[in-house]
Structure formats: structure tokens, C-alpha cells
Amino acid sequence: MIKTISDIAAIAGVAKSTVSRYLNGGSVSQATRQRIEKVIKEHQYVPNTFAQSLKARKTNFIGTVVPRLDSFASSQTLMGIDEQLREANYQMLISNTSQDMKREIEAIYDFARQKVSGIILLAAQIHDDHLKAAEEINIPILLLGQENDRLHSLIHDDYHAGYAMGKHILEMGHRNIAYLGVTEKDIAVGVRRKEGFKKSLEGTACSISYYETGFKMTDAMKTASELLDEISPSIIVCATDNIALGVMKAAYLKEIAIPKQLSVTGFGGYDITEIIHPTLTTIRFFYKEAGKLAAHQIIKLVQEEQIDPVTTMEFELLMRESVDKR
Amino acid sequence: MIKTISDIAAIAGVAKSTVSRYLNGGSVSQATRQRIEKVIKEHQYVPNTFAQSLKARKTNFIGTVVPRLDSFASSQTLMGIDEQLREANYQMLISNTSQDMKREIEAIYDFARQKVSGIILLAAQIHDDHLKAAEEINIPILLLGQENDRLHSLIHDDYHAGYAMGKHILEMGHRNIAYLGVTEKDIAVGVRRKEGFKKSLEGTACSISYYETGFKMTDAMKTASELLDEISPSIIVCATDNIALGVMKAAYLKEIAIPKQLSVTGFGGYDITEIIHPTLTTIRFFYKEAGKLAAHQIIKLVQEEQIDPVTTMEFELLMRESVDKR
DNA sequence: CTGAAAGCGCTTACAG
DNA sequence: CTGAAAGCGCTTACAG
Numbered sequence: 001m002i003k004t005i006s007d008i009a010a011i012a013g014v015a016k017s018t019v020s021r022y023l024n025g026g027s028v029s030q031a032t033r034q035r036i037e038k039v040i041k042e043h044q045y046v047p048n049t050f051a052q053s054l055k056a057r058k059t060n061f062i063g064t065v066v067p068r069l070d071s072f073a074s075s076q077t078l079m080g081i082d083e084q085l086r087e088a089n090y091q092m093l094i095s096n097t098s099q100d101m102k103r104e105i106e107a108i109y110d111f112a113r114q115k116v117s118g119i120i121l122l123a124a125q126i127h128d129d130h131l132k133a134a135e136e137i138n139i140p141i142l143l144l145g146q147e148n149d150r151l152h153s154l155i156h157d158d159y160h161a162g163y164a165m166g167k168h169i170l171e172m173g174h175r176n177i178a179y180l181g182v183t184e185k186d187i188a189v190g191v192r193r194k195e196g197f198k199k200s201l202e203g204t205a206c207s208i209s210y211y212e213t214g215f216k217m218t219d220a221m222k223t224a225s226e227l228l229d230e231i232s233p234s235i236i237v238c239a240t241d242n243i244a245l246g247v248m249k250a251a252y253l254k255e256i257a258i259p260k261q262l263s264v265t266g267f268g269g270y271d272i273t274e275i276i277h278p279t280l281t282t283i284r285f286f287y288k289e290a291g292k293l294a295a296h297q298i299i300k301l302v303q304e305e306q307i308d309p310v311t312t313m314e315f316e317l318l319m320r321e322s323v324d325k326r
Numbered sequence: 327m328i329k330t331i332s333d334i335a336a337i338a339g340v341a342k343s344t345v346s347r348y349l350n351g352g353s354v355s356q357a358t359r360q361r362i363e364k365v366i367k368e369h370q371y372v373p374n375t376f377a378q379s380l381k382a383r384k385t386n387f388i389g390t391v392v393p394r395l396d397s398f399a400s401s402q403t404l405m406g407i408d409e410q411l412r413e414a415n416y417q418m419l420i421s422n423t424s425q426d427m428k429r430e431i432e433a434i435y436d437f438a439r440q441k442v443s444g445i446i447l448l449a450a451q452i453h454d455d456h457l458k459a460a461e462e463i464n465i466p467i468l469l470l471g472q473e474n475d476r477l478h479s480l481i482h483d484d485y486h487a488g489y490a491m492g493k494h495i496l497e498m499g500h501r502n503i504a505y506l507g508v509t510e511k512d513i514a515v516g517v518r519r520k521e522g523f524k525k526s527l528e529g530t531a532c533s534i535s536y537y538e539t540g541f542k543m544t545d546a547m548k549t550a551s552e553l554l555d556e557i558s559p560s561i562i563v564c565a566t567d568n569i570a571l572g573v574m575k576a577a578y579l580k581e582i583a584i585p586k587q588l589s590v591t592g593f594g595g596y597d598i599t600e601i602i603h604p605t606l607t608t609i610r611f612f613y614k615e616a617g618k619l620a621a622h623q624i625i626k627l628v629q630e631e632q633i634d635p636v637t638t639m640e641f642e643l644l645m646r647e648s649v650d651k652r
Numbered sequence: 653c654t655g656a657a658a659g660c661g662c663t664t665a666c667a668g
Numbered sequence: 669c670t671g672a673a674a675g676c677g678c679t680t681a682c683a684g
Contacts, residue, residue, distance in 0.1 A: 015655045016655090018654060055660050055678055070405060075397075344670060346664085352669095358670085380660090
């Protein structure tokens, strides 16, 4: 178990600088290359990452800032990131910020201090503080799920997803519509998804009213309950699957039959939407794939290669039971 | 941004060894202590963790091995661990093994190589390879969710949870029972939960049949579908909430009304069980709290303090709509 | 292609 | 209480 680079060098009968060169792809003759290789194999030598990092001032860490761990989207995304990073011999570091913006900023600085090579930032809202931190630390950052002029961004196609959903429910004959969205501070979910939806309705003779609620099922349940006391739409289009789940619960408690009396749709494509009854019409986003791509991209950034300023992921409309024909 | 310990020492007019001593709580006079403190504050100096780790041969990393990221239990547990670790100035490292045992073992060795101070191991099955790895690396390990003689363990009270569930459904008048469990390779979920349940039924005149399925909702759905073709229990007791969700789906597809014609129960206490209709009777485990406690315990182990070989968490029976009185 | 030396930023005996 | 020196395990110019 006493394996430093010096040990290996001694055993192989070369200088440690030669071993180092071998390790880092420097010029080493065939003969010595083979000798070193053999010794390393035999002794299962693995370089000490700290010593390496100390010199290189760089690590094989990629920091990932996530607002939460307990959501379908987060989990899938993280799994994708982790998988790809592992393959490229990077180690994912996670900082869960519990949706606290201060902690997001802190997390960025913390990662910088830990000398991560790159950062993947998942955040619902981007403020000047994020941008300031991003500039100060001088480490590549990839923004995932939101778009920003000053950061490389990888996004889901929220706008067209919203548009597709709008067109679909129009086709299904709905004209009396409620949209249950979230705060506009969240550009992707709160603004773009809604904008696309709005666009699809342009020039149609629909009655459409917009409401806002929180991201939690319980919040959505409460808002939906009030909404349904006020108006009687034929459909409630929800900005996320979680919200849709809350709406379904509220409807159930009011003995409103879905989809007979009320149709419901979501966005996300969570597993559970296929298991519940009725199954939920929704938009499937490719979270895991996005995670993988994000890993790819941040590595490119780390290696100072070029990537597009904005990359947009696909989506898929899942037509299921929760929308009735009108 | 040029702040090494030497810089600080120079500015404060002392030797860097003195600054180091200050940092590590060594003996430093009041006067110099204050001078150093001031300089550090002013320059926002933060020691380079790699240099520290290189000397100390130890890090502030705690590795966590998880079989998956996308489950309620995992997410909650990880959030608990992370929260507590952060508070104690440790950084959580996650290795997702995608339920692949080989990768679990690899992960343990990888963590050792990265010089983590301790490891929290979440695994459905413990084999000799785990134990061997645990011994070889010579780093404290805490086993979470399973019990093992040779490892410090933190477990949920699966046995008594099973027992409590059994007693409850007996009270509700059920006598014609099916138990839908999982592989016995998973001691906690597959064996102990079932054993406790069995025990509660001892001496009663129940008809009880045992079935086995996978952890996924879709697997459970399929198994339940077959089961319901064979027998007609008044209740299906499921080893996890996910399985219960699959059973509910299968029943729905067969137009079997829950709970009127068939009662269902789960274990876990996932959020969704409260939102679906009917709400699911289940056992709530305290995953997040377990994560926090695990973090506490691994830190103690790292600091070479004593902890109990086995710690058992509480649980709570949630009586809801999915169980009908017979 | 190869080796000796310096240095990355810290800590730890050892003197004083 | 304080400082000078050695060393943690590696990498990187610089000679040769």
C-alpha cells in the first residue's frame, strides 16, 4: 500500500518525472513506457488526486447546483449528468440549495474554492448575483433548464411545448380554458411555456383565464379548489405535472369527474402520470438526456472547446386519458 | 486573489507555521491571534483544501453510495445527509450505482482512492464483497437501511412496521390476505418487513398467500394482474408504496374498485400516496431524518468516537382510504 | 527521450 | 508562544 510516484519510479528504475510524463502523455520511449506500465499495473498504482490538483490547480470535479433533490426532473437530470461524467472520468459534486437563492450563490463560490473544473447550474431564476458570481470565479458554467444571454445554456423547448399543448387541446375541442401557471420569475416554466401556449390560441375564439400557483402539489390543490369555485372551464392546463396532480386531487374532492366534467393536462412526463387514473396528458421532456448532454458540454467548456451558446432539447406530446373530446 | 498562507503570514508579520497553528487551533498568543484573524477576514482567505488534504491524508469528503437517485426514499435520505454534512463542514460525494453491485464495490474503492473520510452505504443487498472492501479500505463505513453484524448500521424498523401493518388490517377485519413482497436478498424489505407481518398473523385464522415482484411500479402491475386472476383476496399488502401503486393500477384496469372490492396497503409514506385517490394506507418511514442521523454518526465514526452498532429509526402507521372495513 | 530541481499550499515535529 | 525547515505526492520547465 506504499505507492507514490517515487515508489513506482524506483521500482521501474526511472526518475519520477518520467513516470509523471508517462501518466500525462508526455514523450517517453517505447521501452521505458512498457516498463512503467508494467510496474503500475502490478502495484495497482493510482496517482494521488490531491497532489495532482495542488499542482494543476484544477480537479476532475464538476460541481452541480440543484434547487432540490426530490423531484422527478432533478433526479433524472442528475442521473444523466453523473453517468456521462463518470464515463469521462469526472466526479460529480452536488450542492443542494433547497430553493434558496443565497445558497445557490454560496454554492457557486464554494465550488470555486474547491477548484472544480466546471459548474452545471440548475436554477429556477437567474439574478445578477448569479451572473456576478459566474464572472468572478472564472470557471466555465453551463446553465441547465434556463436561458441566459451571458451564460451557455441548455434548455428544454418550453415555448414550443406550450404551443403544442395549446394546439392539441384546441383540436380536442376545448374553448373554455383555464391555465394554471407559476411565477414569471421562472422564465422557462413561468414565461416561455405560457407564451407558447398563448401563441397557439391566437386568433381563436377561446375564453381563457390565467392563474398562478406554487410548484407543490398541495399549493396547486388549494389554488385549483378556489379556481373551480369561481369558474367552470372545460379544461385546466397546468404548467407542471405536479400541479396537474394537485388539480386532479382538488377535482376529486369536489366530486368533479376527470375527464368527463373537467379535462387536465401537465408538463414534464413524470413516471407517475402513467400510473394514476386517469392517465395524464402531458409533455414529456428528456431530463436524463439533457443531463448527459450537459455533462458533455461542460466538459467541452472545461477543455476550452466551443459549444453553441444555446442548445434546445426536444419534447414529446403524450396524449392520454385526462383530456376528453368536447 | 493571491492568497496563500504565506501571503497572510507576510501581511500579518508572522511565520506561516503560526498562521497554520491559528487555523488548526494550536497555541497562539492573544495578540498574534487577533492580528492573524484580522488579516484573514480582510482578505477573505480560505485555505486550499488540496494542500491540506495532501498533508493530512484526509479530506472533508463523505462518500455516499446510493443504488439509485430517482426514488422518494433515496432523495429524502440524501437531502438529510447533505444538510447535516454541510452543517458540520463536510462535503457529500455521491456515487450512483444504478443498482449494479459491481459498481457499488467499485464506488467504495473509488471513494477510498479519493481519500474520503467516511462512507455512507445505501445498498439493498450486502455481500461478502462489500464486507471485504469495507475492511480493505480502512475507512469508517456506515450502513444505512440494512443491518449487518460487521458494519455499523442505521435501519428503519422494518420488522415492527410489518407487524403494525398486520395488526391494523386484522383490526379492519381482513382475513383473506395476499402479501406482495420483494426478493429475500433484500433483508430489510424482503425479509424483515415480511417476518414482522407474518408474526402479527400468528394464531389467527387467516388465509394468507405470499407473492414476489420487483421494485418497479410496472413490474408490480404485471404481478398483481396475474395474482388477481388466480385469487380474490380482500386485501393486498404490498412491501413498498411503489408496488401498491402498481397494484392499484392493475385493479383499476380490471375494474376492481379500491377499497370496496379490494383493499391495498404500502410501506414508505411517499408524498404521492396522499394525493392519489383513494389515498393509500401505508407506513411512513423517516428517510430524511435517517439521512441526518447517518451524517451525524459517520462524523462520529470519523472522529473515532463510539456509536451503537445498530440504531433503529421510528415509523408511523398512516391509516387512510385504501383499506375498507370488512 | 530522460533526470534533477523547484515548487504547488499546507502541516508538523523540532528548536529556541 | 514562535519560526525555520522538511515533507505530503505530484508536475513542469530546464538542461542534457
